[in-house]
Amino acid sequence: MKICVLGAGVIGLTTAWCLAEAGHDVIIIDRHASTAKEASAANGAQLSYAFVAPLASPATLKKLPSLLLSRDSPMRIRARLDPALIAWGALFLLACRPAAVRETMSAQLALAALSRSELTRLTQSLHLSFGLRTAGKLVIHRSARDFKAACRSVAATGEEPGQQILSAAECLALVPALQFDAAQFAGGIFTASEQVGDCAAFCAALTVRLRQRSNVAWLLDTSIFGPVRCGDKLVAVHTGKGQVAADHFVLCMGAASAAFARACGFYLPIYPLKGYSITLTRPPDARVLRHSITDMERKLVFAPLARDGRSAVRIAGIADLERNDMTLDGRRIDILRRAAAELLGLDAAGDIAPWCGLRPATPDSRPIIGWSPLDGLFINSGHGMLGWTLACGSARLTADMIERNRPASETGAFALRRAA
Structure with a gap:
């Protein structure tokens, strides 16, 4: 055909x-x-096979007012009185039901497993080089309530191979590059089998x-x-x-x-979720980020990459409901700059390769x-x-x-x- x-x-x-x-x-x-x-072109670089939770959930629904009203929130509505967004939003609310979330999780986990197998096949059979590495992923939770919920979810679904529930102190021992104090967050979930790779x-x-x-x-x-x-x-x-x-x-x-x-x-x-990223080439004196990190509260990801023979870090996130606007908002880029400095101590004042793109999202x-x-x-x-x-x-x-x-x-x- x-x-x-x-x-x-x-x-x-x-x-x-x-x-x-x-x-x-x-x-x-x-x-x-x-x-x-x-x-x-410049997405988060994480190949997140075990963490496929939908954006629509009862937890997101509870946080929606604060998420949408805060100026520095990782999620904002920028499209006003858009009929397409209203229709999409109604379906989003329906998708927040616990039964719908469970169905999505089951389907996404199965598709993610198939995708990992297919990516391995293509990489090996075609000899593709794109910085693929099993780096492991640490998902950090700032609030004790969210951390307990994450631990319950791990217990309910069954731990992935190599998946661990870590205290704040254990997270800092695993990822020395983190600039956190142990009192600043509750703990994390580490999955050793997760990967990173440069999509572009x-x-x-x-x-x-x-x-x-x-x-x-x-x-x-x-x-x-x-x-x-x-x-x-x-x-x-x-x-x-x-x-x-x-x-x-x-x-x-x-x-x-x-x-x-x-x-x-x-x-x-399908409605566009506008996301942002910055890519920082690691200075020689900076500590190496060996594992990818997700800051669950701020909805930001940090992924170690290899680019042009040098190590780099991709910081990505933000989900602005902004219809087909590809303008690079400096205030959103500043959120990623500050996160790089606060979480990893990386200076993001110089050449940071800023990017934004429209992710095609279903409710x-x-x-x-x-x-x-x-x-x-x-x-x-x-x-x-x-x-x-x-x-x-x-x-x-x-x-x-x-x-x-x-x-x-x-x-x-x-x-x-x-x-x-």
Whole structure:
């Protein structure tokens, strides 16, 4: 079959690889002149297979007023009176129910396990180099109440291999780079099996491999304007370089997926969560960060990376509900600067490589993977803050479902109908 992949971020590229590997003729379209230019460019770098809790939860619901009203909150609403946000927000509130959270956790853990397996396979078979390392991840909790809840969650779900509940003193012993005093936080959960990797470097390496395949064609620097329908079937897309026809299309356009779906005549519950990151090249005299860290209260992540032969730290987070605004807000970058100084003692006054991007979020944090109401259009989008973690597993499911093979993981939890 000829299959057109719409979007060349980490979701689109992994999807294109799985489809091309299965023998299909693949064409990749993206509006940018090169791959991975949006949410895949400088994300948090954590491959977080064990920590896939959704943003929507009873705990988030309780904290929502303070989260949204505080100027320095990690989450803010910047889009006023937006009908799309109102519709998305109503579904978000429904997704905060405990039963919905449990369903999401179960589905995401299964998809994360598949994704880890697929990433390992691709890395080894294609000899991809992108700084992949099993660094372990420490999730720190500032409040005793949140820490006790996290400990209960670990006990209820069963500990991951190598997962430990640590006191504040034990956290400081594990991560000497932390500048905390033991009295400043309650404790942490450490998972030794968690990984880090540079998503942009992965995309660049996979792009090289895709360009070596004779059954993959490219249309980069090409805007996608809308669908070409024949009755209830999508037969082509309008682009800046003319119509592109195919047997099937896979929607991997990130935050732009919802607009394309509207043009196709259906509602896709995806809204952009604007995130930020800074990347600090570690000065020679700074202490090395060996494990990745998540500051649960502030919703910030700190990941050790290797870039151009030097060690670096990626600090990322923030979730602003801000419709399609790519303006780099200096006040949000300052939050990351201060966090780097307070948590790790890193000077973020110099060249910090600031970045912002729009994460395509669904109300329940689960991606949408499955056939759309429009015949011929498959959806693989809406991965929110877990796109890097879930990309390879989502691509595997997509290829299996398009080929009508038995998928490697349960797919009903990711169907569009569960979210609409």
